[in-house]
Amino acid sequence: xxxxxxxxxxxxxPRGTPQERAAAVVxxxxxxxxxxxxxxxxxxxxxxxxxxxxxxxxxxxAEIRAxxxxxxxxxxxxxxxxxxxxxxxxxxLDLLVALNPSALRTxxxxxxxxxLLIVDADRFVPDEWAKAGYIADPLQDAALQAFRxxxxxxxxxxxxxxxRVNLISTEVERCKSFFVLGLSYWLFDxxxxxxxxxxxxxxxxxxxxxxxxxRAFKAGWHHAExxxxxxxxxxxQRFLKxxxxxxINGATxxxxxxxxxxxxxxxxxxxxxxPVAPASELLHLFTEWKxxxxxxxxxxxxxxxxxxxxxxxxxxxxxxxxTTGTGAALQADTLALAAMSELPMVAVHVQRAxxxxxxxxxxxxxxxxxxxxxRNGECPVVVLAQSSPVDGFRIAIEAVRLAVTRMTPVVVLAxxxxxxxxEAWHVPSSSELPMVLAKQxxxxxxxxxxxxxxxEHLARPWxxxxxxxxxxxxxxxxxxxxxxxVSYDPANHEAMVALRARKIAKxxxxxxxxxxxxxxxxxxxxxxxxxxxxxAHDAAERCxxxxxxxxxxxxxxxSPLPADLIGVLRKYRRVLxxxxxxxxxxxxxxxxxxxxxxxxxxxxGKPFLVSEIEAKVRDLxxxxx
Amino acid sequence: xxxxxxxxxxxDFSSAQEVRWCPGCGDYSILSQLKQALASFGxxxxxxxxxxxxxCAARMPHYINTFGFQGSYGRAPALxxxxxxxxxxxxxxxxxxxxxxxxAGLTHLTHALRRNVDLKILLINNEVFxxxxxxxxxxxxxxxxxxxxxxxxxxxxxxxxxxALAAEATFVARTVDVDVNHMSEIFEKxxxxxxxxxxxxxxxxKIFNDxxxxxxxxxxxxxxxxxxxxxxxxxxxxxDRNHALRLNGFEPEVVTLGQGITMDDVLIHDxxxxxxxxxxxxxxxxxxxxxxxxxxxxxxxxxxxxQLLDAAFQQGDPPRSxxxxxxxxxxxTLA
Ligand SMILES: Cc1ncc(C[n+]2csc(CCOP(=O)(O)OP(=O)(O)O)c2C)c(N)n1
Ligand code: SF4
Ligand SMILES: [Mg+2]
Numbered sequence: 001x002x003x004x005x006x007x008x009x010x011x012x013x014p015r016g017t018p019q020e021r022a023a024a025v026v027x028x029x030x031x032x033x034x035x036x037x038x039x040x041x042x043x044x045x046x047x048x049x050x051x052x053x054x055x056x057x058x059x060x061x062a063e064i065r066a067x068x069x070x071x072x073x074x075x076x077x078x079x080x081x082x083x084x085x086x087x088x089x090x091x092x093l094d095l096l097v098a099l100n101p102s103a104l105r106t107x108x109x110x111x112x113x114x115x116l117l118i119v120d121a122d123r124f125v126p127d128e129w130a131k132a133g134y135i136a137d138p139l140q141d142a143a144l145q146a147f148r149x150x151x152x153x154x155x156x157x158x159x160x161x162x163x164r165v166n167l168i169s170t171e172v173e174r175c176k177s178f179f180v181l182g183l184s185y186w187l188f189d190x191x192x193x194x195x196x197x198x199x200x201x202x203x204x205x206x207x208x209x210x211x212x213x214x215r216a217f218k219a220g221w222h223h224a225e226x227x228x229x230x231x232x233x234x235x236x237q238r239f240l241k242x243x244x245x246x247x248i249n250g251a252t253x254x255x256x257x258x259x260x261x262x263x264x265x266x267x268x269x270x271x272x273x274x275p276v277a278p279a280s281e282l283l284h285l286f287t288e289w290k291x292x293x294x295x296x297x298x299x300x301x302x303x304x305x306x307x308x309x310x311x312x313x314x315x316x317x318x319x320x321x322x323t324t325g326t327g328a329a330l331q332a333d334t335l336a337l338a339a340m341s342e343l344p345m346v347a348v349h350v351q352r353a354x355x356x357x358x359x360x361x362x363x364x365x366x367x368x369x370x371x372x373x374x375r376n377g378e379c380p381v382v383v384l385a386q387s388s389p390v391d392g393f394r395i396a397i398e399a400v401r402l403a404v405t406r407m408t409p410v411v412v413l414a415x416x417x418x419x420x421x422x423e424a425w426h427v428p429s430s431s432e433l434p435m436v437l438a439k440q441x442x443x444x445x446x447x448x449x450x451x452x453x454x455x456e457h458l459a460r461p462w463x464x465x466x467x468x469x470x471x472x473x474x475x476x477x478x479x480x481x482x483x484x485x486v487s488y489d490p491a492n493h494e495a496m497v498a499l500r501a502r503k504i505a506k507x508x509x510x511x512x513x514x515x516x517x518x519x520x521x522x523x524x525x526x527x528x529x530x531x532x533x534x535x536a537h538d539a540a541e542r543c544x545x546x547x548x549x550x551x552x553x554x555x556x557x558x559s560p561l562p563a564d565l566i567g568v569l570r571k572y573r574r575v576l577x578x579x580x581x582x583x584x585x586x587x588x589x590x591x592x593x594x595x596x597x598x599x600x601x602x603x604x605g606k607p608f609l610v611s612e613i614e615a616k617v618r619d620l621x622x623x624x625x
Numbered sequence: 626x627x628x629x630x631x632x633x634x635x636x637d638f639s640s641a642q643e644v645r646w647c648p649g650c651g652d653y654s655i656l657s658q659l660k661q662a663l664a665s666f667g668x669x670x671x672x673x674x675x676x677x678x679x680x681c682a683a684r685m686p687h688y689i690n691t692f693g694f695q696g697s698y699g700r701a702p703a704l705x706x707x708x709x710x711x712x713x714x715x716x717x718x719x720x721x722x723x724x725x726x727x728x729a730g731l732t733h734l735t736h737a738l739r740r741n742v743d744l745k746i747l748l749i750n751n752e753v754f755x756x757x758x759x760x761x762x763x764x765x766x767x768x769x770x771x772x773x774x775x776x777x778x779x780x781x782x783x784x785x786x787x788x789a790l791a792a793e794a795t796f797v798a799r800t801v802d803v804d805v806n807h808m809s810e811i812f813e814k815x816x817x818x819x820x821x822x823x824x825x826x827x828x829x830x831k832i833f834n835d836x837x838x839x840x841x842x843x844x845x846x847x848x849x850x851x852x853x854x855x856x857x858x859x860x861x862x863x864x865d866r867n868h869a870l871r872l873n874g875f876e877p878e879v880v881t882l883g884q885g886i887t888m889d890d891v892l893i894h895d896x897x898x899x900x901x902x903x904x905x906x907x908x909x910x911x912x913x914x915x916x917x918x919x920x921x922x923x924x925x926x927x928x929x930x931x932q933l934l935d936a937a938f939q940q941g942d943p944p945r946s947x948x949x950x951x952x953x954x955x956x957x958t959l960a
Contacts, residue, residue, distance in 0.1 A: 337696055430947055465674050475694055
């Protein structure tokens with residue numbers, strides 16, 4: 001069988017110059033078996049390899065194995081690509097590909113008024129409408145008149161394209177995603193070569209599949225060419241710097257950050273996790289990566305996972321765990337124990353919509369107060385928040401640095417959305433990573449160990465088992481200063497409570513200055529944390545582009561808050577805190593600084609749109625005062 | 626590695642913390658025997674870690690001059706698993722009360738055992754909540770009068786040894802606080818065992834459950850109410866060692882030698898049996914209908930958790946380099 005030709009045949013159809021655009025947002029939606037995730041990642045790669053900024057978000061189906069065409073089975077993948085910095089996967093869709101009526105029904109609401117809708121016409125038959133709850137052909141619905149709609153018989157055209165290759169029917173169906181890819185690549189003028197290469201590498205043992213996928217792709221491409229040049233646009237502006245890149249989601253960035261921290265500190269690491277989405281992703285990654293210096297264990301529950309991590313910290317390793325939802329509540333007990341025994345463990349708490357089981361696959365930021373205050377007793381711990389997918393790498397290293405230098409538990413707040421959102425990452429070379437200085441106490445016969453003595457950071461010694469002369473007891477009971485003996489002395493307890501609080505507060509003295517984007521003083525400052533940082537940044541940029549006096553700052557150190565924060569807050573007429581909760585950081589800032597905060601809250605299990613934050617800023621600017 | 630040192634005494638293992646149990650508490654004897662035993666093993670102090678939860682029993686680590694970590698109520702087995710993962714060369718002891726181990730901590734206890742983590746777990750059973758001031762425990766026998774069961778406990782008690790066996794523990798024994806020789810023998814066996822060693826210690830809580838184990842401690846009574854298990858030997862008891870245990874179908878029964886009953890009828894103890902069926906049956910014997918067993922119920926060799934992890938690590942592909950993980954599988958380079 002002759003191999004497929006790689007180049008797209010020169011078309012006889014006249015080519016115009018594709019319309020140039022600054023950015024575009026596309027979403028592919030259908031059944032998981034339609035290959036929408038594959039289409040999305042391939043498309044993203046094609047953009048990123050051109051040097052566009054990219055940010056993506058998958059939207060998995062509600063059910064693991066929903067029947068074909070069902071609403072519960074709709075899976076989607078969204079890609080935002082641009083010639084400039086972007087920080088969200090995009091508000092409104094420029095292109096929606098809906099491969100069945102359920103996908104249309106689920107996603108049409110996000111299509112921009114000028115957007116293009118492509119549907120697989122072959123799937124818009126009465127049986128399929130019914131699955132989506134339509135009683136008439138939705139394509140005839142007046143509501144769709146607002147959009148440009150292309151009903152393409154994708155299934156049939158794909159079957160025709162691969163008919164000459166000898167495939168079984170499921171293989172034929174799987175090629176459909178490449179028809180969609182070819183179509184989409186032409187629409188945005190993406191070069192097909194990298195995808196052809198991917199096809200060759202992926203199916204290298206099966207020339208039939210290489211040919212079929214390539215044919216399907218080309219059929220899609222050529223079909224698109226017939227639409228006419230007005231359908232073609234492109235983002236040709238390059239944003240990414242030169243060098244090695246990869247796509248990375250928030251979970252992977254965190255996991256790699258911990259790996260890097262272990263390496264850069266020379267500490268072995270124990271990772272204890274319990275399966276709970278989306279924190280499981282870390283457990284999966286560490287298991288898959290199996291490294292010499294990392295012991296991974298699937299604990300019996302989230303509480304056990306935290307205890308294993310803490311026991312490991314006592315034993316001299318970096319103890320790391322991650323959980324989500326109610327698991328974070330379970331781990332509160334262990335975090336208090338870690339604060340009391342003053343041992344370095346890191347707990348990643350991936351926030352999802354609560355309370356209790358809530359909406360387990362949806363995002364939220366409502367565990368901030370829990371991380372701040374959710375333990376018995378006076379129990380401050382370090383709280384950090386990941387502010388973008390890529391930021392996970394830096395935050396994990398920072399968490400470990402603070403844990404081992406200050407001898408404290410550190411909570412890293414992530415959220416469901418950040419775990420699966422991806423962006424392009426400039427892969428660092430291992431030589432440029434920061435060192436993490438962990439000092440474990442050496443035995444010194446001249447100076448007997450005082451396990452609760454203090455260094456310049458007010459940290460106690462990390463005196464690990466196996467080293468003669470360092471034997472000591474610790475745990476959850478109040479300690480006498482210096483000796484660490486169990487103590488019920490009232491004055492000692494008060495002093496120790498104050499000391500533990502000061503130890504955490506002192507961290508603020510040494511943090512790098514806050515980076516304020518926009519005017520250094522002015523009308524509105526948007527303070528964002530966690531995944532809202534992206535939308536907040538883009539909203540502030542839009543306001544600035546419109547000539548408004550709007551600045552923004554991202555907080556990744558939440559406890560303690562950076563020492564320079566109050567000075568920054570005071571420089572603006574209004575401070576806006578957008579949060580995916582009922583106002584938790586707002587509450588903390590008001591309590592800490594006695595200043596007025598404008599809150600923007602959304603608790604729908606969905607991230608903010610840039611436009612929502614922008615609208616709020618404009619409201620504030622219009623309000624008198 | 627633990628390097629043997631000579632000439633350690635029990636007092637080398639005493640910490641500076643003042644010991645605070647009630648006068649007459651069985652924990653004193655356990656502590657003293659434990660320190661004796663530790664001194665005899667030749668494992669250096671710095672290589673030993675005691676982990677506990679909350680309760681009178683759980684204060685133990687504070688009194689022993691090794692490394693010690695008192696965690697939250699019931700969670701000690703998980704903490705100890707972490708210590709062991711961090712440093713497999715340590716000798717790690719876990720001290721739990723019956724409430725600690727069998728109410729809040731049951732999950733962690735059973736999972737540490739089934740994983741065969743190389744831990745020495747001492748369950749100090751006084752069949753009552755001591756530190757919290759005398760409430761019924763999951764191990765309290767029916768009829769035990771406590772603050773929360775003033776008319777006698779009505780709940781069916783858990784049997785710690787049965788649980789350990791059901792959790793696949795590879796070393797399971799029982800001893801009693803006043804029998805110092807027996808205790809030290811059992812401590813030594815547990816310490817020598819590779820894998821999770823589980824020891825139930827009948828302990829007298831002088832204040833809240835005094836005398837509950839009298840049948841096992843009173844010199845006169847105990848000969849008829851206690852069986853000392855010996856591997857490979859017929860299961861005999863009684864002052865004249867003429868009472869024995871035999872099987873009638875699946876039911877154990879107490880018989881007296883003579884009158885047609887010979888040694889051939891008597892059950893032989895086998896602590897090394899691959900299946901813990903016999904051990905389980907022995908763990909079900911409770912007074913007053915039956916004598917209760919002390920000694921080693923089960924003692925089998927299986928790979929430890931760490932050995933299994935190490936073996937699994939050797940399987941499959943070798944670990945990828947840090948750099949290749951950083952770059953992932955689909956990186957690209959822009960000029
Ligand atoms: C989370 C939690 N719940 C309850 C307690 C209260 N508490 C302390 S000790 C104890 C019972 C201890 O009983 P046991 O484990 O049998 O030990 P003993 O005191 O009898 O040695 C309880 C319920 C606690 N410390 N922590
Ligand atoms: S309450 Fe019971 S177990 Fe606790 S110290 Fe007193 S006698 Fe011992
Ligand atoms: Mg008890």
